[in-house]
Amino acid sequence: MNIDNLIEGILNGDNRSIARAISLVENSDPVSRERIIKGIYSVGNAKVIGITGPPGVGKSTIIGNIAPMLSDYGKVSILAVDPASPFSGGSIMGNRIRMQKSLSRKGIFMRSTSNRLYNGGLSEYSWDIVKILEASGSDFIILETVGSGQSDIDIMNIADITCVILAPGLGDEIQALKSGIMEIGDVFVVNKIDREGSYIAIKDIRETLNLSNKIKTPVIGINSIDIENYDKFLDYIVSWNKKNYREKYVRKLRQIVLEEIYNKYAYYIDNMDYTEDTLKRDPYTTAEIIIDSMNKIIDKSTYK
Amino acid sequence: MENGKNRKYTEAPIKVLLAKPAIDGHDRGIFVLARAFRDAGMDVIYAGLLPTPEEVVDTAINEDVDVIALSLLNGAHLTAFKNVIDIMNKKGVHDIAVVGGGIIPDEDKPALEKMGITGNFGPGTPLKIIIDHIKKRAREIRKLRENEYR
Numbered sequence: 001m002n003i004d005n006l007i008e009g010i011l012n013g014d015n016r017s018i019a020r021a022i023s024l025v026e027n028s029d030p031v032s033r034e035r036i037i038k039g040i041y042s043v044g045n046a047k048v049i050g051i052t053g054p055p056g057v058g059k060s061t062i063i064g065n066i067a068p069m070l071s072d073y074g075k076v077s078i079l080a081v082d083p084a085s086p087f088s089g090g091s092i093m094g095n096r097i098r099m100q101k102s103l104s105r106k107g108i109f110m111r112s113t114s115n116r117l118y119n120g121g122l123s124e125y126s127w128d129i130v131k132i133l134e135a136s137g138s139d140f141i142i143l144e145t146v147g148s149g150q151s152d153i154d155i156m157n158i159a160d161i162t163c164v165i166l167a168p169g170l171g172d173e174i175q176a177l178k179s180g181i182m183e184i185g186d187v188f189v190v191n192k193i194d195r196e197g198s199y200i201a202i203k204d205i206r207e208t209l210n211l212s213n214k215i216k217t218p219v220i221g222i223n224s225i226d227i228e229n230y231d232k233f234l235d236y237i238v239s240w241n242k243k244n245y246r247e248k249y250v251r252k253l254r255q256i257v258l259e260e261i262y263n264k265y266a267y268y269i270d271n272m273d274y275t276e277d278t279l280k281r282d283p284y285t286t287a288e289i290i291i292d293s294m295n296k297i298i299d300k301s302t303y304k
Numbered sequence: 305m306e307n308g309k310n311r312k313y314t315e316a317p318i319k320v321l322l323a324k325p326a327i328d329g330h331d332r333g334i335f336v337l338a339r340a341f342r343d344a345g346m347d348v349i350y351a352g353l354l355p356t357p358e359e360v361v362d363t364a365i366n367e368d369v370d371v372i373a374l375s376l377l378n379g380a381h382l383t384a385f386k387n388v389i390d391i392m393n394k395k396g397v398h399d400i401a402v403v404g405g406g407i408i409p410d411e412d413k414p415a416l417e418k419m420g421i422t423g424n425f426g427p428g429t430p431l432k433i434i435i436d437h438i439k440k441r442a443r444e445i446r447k448l449r450e451n452e453y454r
Contacts, residue, residue, distance in 0.1 A: 019368035088344065091342060
């Protein structure tokens with residue numbers, strides 16, 4: 001299997017090729033990543049459904065319930081991101097446990113990835129992986145973030161529809177007023193509505209949305225144990241038809257360019273002589289010196 | 305894993321699938337292993353309780369793991385492990401290593417090794433021995449795969 005065969009396999013929707021391509025994108029050198037993405041970029045038209053929310057509110061369980069329902073409308077693929085350990089770099093990925101039964105029955109492709117200590121709720125190459133899943137003929141891609149904090153909002157730039165999952169008892173109306181994750185939802189879902197305080201939670205979110213002129217954004221209370229109100233959530237996802245082309249493109253472009261630039265300067269940063277004099281100088285000046293000296297080299301070599 | 309450094313496929317974190325492919329609820333040992341593997345810098349996927357052999361192989365393919373680590377403490381290893389291997393052969397999966405563990409009598413070990421299931425560690429084995437074995441198997445698999453793309 002070389003990369004051309006791999007691309008053919010992805011386009012035919014072969015699970016092994018998709019899985020191997022994702023591994024290459026995640027783990028390998030930029031060259032094979034570039035070749036894979038170039039080969040598949042123009043193919044596919046999927047709706048990317050972002051699922052985000054704090055840890056333990058039931059993101060994986062909701063996906064496990066909603067993915068089989070969605071598969072009546074088209075092919076579904078799932079990408080879930082889990083946090084890596086800051087000490088060892090390893091990770092334990094447990095999203096699959098909550099959804100395995102429904103996945104095997106319907107033949108849904110599901111992949112869990114470690115975020116490799118990348119901030120923002122997703123992994124560095126989530127965009128590429130979503131692209132691969134899209135090229136494999138998926139109509140819906142469900143993208144689950146790590147259990148997110150208030151500022152993990154990368155998902156809004158990749159997903160076409162961002163679903164923020166919450167649960168009762170996470171905070172009062174001030175918490176709902178705050179910026180960050182409470183602003184990015186295209187639909188808010190309050191899970192576990194059999195719990196105490198669920199109507200107050202729904203009310204608080206509703207009020208905040210009304211204040212910020214988002215009167216059309218729905219707040220749906222669901223219960224994952226008896227699959228209560230899932231039909232409303234499903235209808236809203238299926239009828240959503242806004243696409244997020246520009247944001248996705250800009251974000252990826254920025255990442256690629258930054259990576260290129262960083263790679264250029266990283267050599268200098270790693271190999272600089274950290275003498276007493278350097279350490280006495282403030283880092284802003286040092287950065288300027290590095291950039292200036294690199295600019296001279298670039299001016300001479302590549303662009304002239 | 306630093307940003308911006310060019311990574312080689314062989315250096316990426318090892319991906320391990322932990323599974324108990326039969327009716328067996330003794331999952332304390334597998335939790336201990338999951339934590340130990342994570343602390344050794346591996347990506348660990350736990351298949352949950354009571355997966356069928358089909359689900360185990362499905363998961364292994366979708367996640368593109370390097371090693372499947374099977375554990376059984378109920379004595380069904382000769383049938384249950386064999387089911388997993390059979391399904392893998394049927395699907396043409398030859399580039400995933402399979403290791404075993406649990407309550408496995410010494411006289412069963414040759415039969416398991418013949419199927420390609422190595423390790424077969426019992427209770428009380430030091431974690432370091434298990435981790436080293438997984439690393440060794442994963443390195444072999446990575447070598448095999450690396451050559452496919454060059």
